[in-house]
Amino acid sequence: MNDKERFQSVVQPHLTDAYALARWLTGNAVDAEDVVQEACLRAFRGIGGYNGGNARAWVLTIVRNTAFNWMAKTRAHVTLPLDDDESLQPTDLETPEAVLSAKTDAARVEAAIAALPDGLRDTFVLREVHELGYKEIAQVTGVPIGTVMSRLARSRNRLLAVLGDAKDDSHE
């Protein structure tokens, strides 16, 4: 099997996943498409390094790295994910206007996830959108499982803080 065929069997089946992750990380459809294309090129060039493990995790790892590189190059305010747990204190929590002004609960939830810091958003999205296990998330984000656990807990605390409890919504 040549590289093209290998690429088609390893990478192509996960294009939908790749696009969804890129879309959540970059926040818009145009950048997401560029990121996926760039990530696919990298995957194609690196297909020899794919060791036959979990193809989806391998593809998502490349997409995530590509997305962060992409944002670092094209945006001023990007914060690369940090490994230490104290780097994202609740004090820098900003309730985005989008969350408050969103008309539907679904739009509020989407805006709140989009407003998670980069180090938390990717972890949360890999868990809730892609439904990866902790081990796979650790592999994709390149951190220990303990860090994955604490990032997930902090993501959820943040979302609960921003969104409030669902049952309170009707009183607002």
Added chain:
Amino acid sequence: MNEPLARDQELLLNAYLDGELSPAEVLTIEQKLAIDPTLANAFVRLKSLRNRVAASLPRMTPPPGLAARVDRAVGARSTARYDWMRLAASLIVAAGIGSSATFVAMRDAALDPTAGAVAAAHVRALMAPQPFDVASSDRHTVKPWFNGRIPQAPVVVDLAAQGYPLAGGRVDVIGTTPVPTLVFRHRQHLISVTAVPAAASGTTGPALRQIDGYRLVSWSRDGVTYWAVSDIEASDLEAFGQAFRAAARESS
């Protein structure tokens, strides 16, 4: 009411929510949940957040041209996205997805336009506002719906307990033959099961194919070939096929 938890308790609770605890740990935390209202309240909040997120997540479907664009970018042969007959002949791949239970078919897919047509019907359904014509999780609603629309109503099985609730049914046209398709959910994914009249009456399969990112498992029984199509992992689709066959055997 919403008191902060100790950090280790909080991580444990999240891991419990995510199904990442060992059976012994599950037992321990369930005992704690039963007697600790603070912990129980925190878990209710986490669960309701999860449900809320699941209900809110938009489907981030890639634009239709993306696969072709990626193909061009890597210099692969440019393929029209929905030219399924050609794709069926050109994109059959089998590496790395073999398993003991499944014969990985490479040879006949090029000769078998049904595989391409079934995959095309699944994709077309995903792009439609609703992937089915009759929406119901009740097989006693879905099965009668097919009567009168097609010559023979399909075997409709209940796989909700196995994690595949029924979502509905639709009629696909394979070649010129209208055939029944059942739609099951698995997490956020959909699985279409299309029942096509088979040429022979024997029992064959299961066989796994892959067409442009979609996986197909097919098997034949009593003169009908069943095609399960989805974008879930090959092993998950095989497990679904096994559950379907087991339930079909019981109901016949």
